[in-house]
Amino acid sequence: MRKTTDPVHTHTGPGLGWCHxxxxxxxxxxxxDVIEQGSGPGRQLxxxxxxxxxxxxxxxxx
Ligand SMILES: [Zn+2]
Structure with a gap:
């Protein structure tokens, strides 16, 4: 089981500056909001x- 709380990935990709x-x-x-997913990091809204x-x-x- 890998930890999904990787601080490096919280500031990358679409997210800040985008309205879902x-x-x-x-x-x-x-x-x-953060949608918990069964696998991988949670989906950030x-x-x-x-x-x-x-x-x-x-x-x-x-
Ligand atoms: Zn909006």
């Missing part, structure tokens, strides 16, 4: 300010 709710780039996107306000999303806290 309107599915577009955003300068205000923050991490709001980011939402921009307007989407967070609309859906009443709150920034994800570990």
């Amino acid at each position: 709710w309107h599915k577009g780039p955003s300068g205000t996107a923050v991490l709001v 980011y939402a921009c300010a307007p989407c967070r306000e609309q859906r009443r999303l709150t920034p994800y806290c570990e």
Whole structure:
């Protein structure tokens, strides 16, 4: 079993700067949820300010 909490991979790939709710780039996107997966790292969901306000999303806290 490999640990999936690799800090190197938290800042790579799509994520920050991308809103998963309107599915577009955003300068205000923050991490709001992490979907646990059976294998591999959890899927991180980011939402921009307007989407967070609309859906009443709150920034994800570990
Ligand atoms: Zn958005």
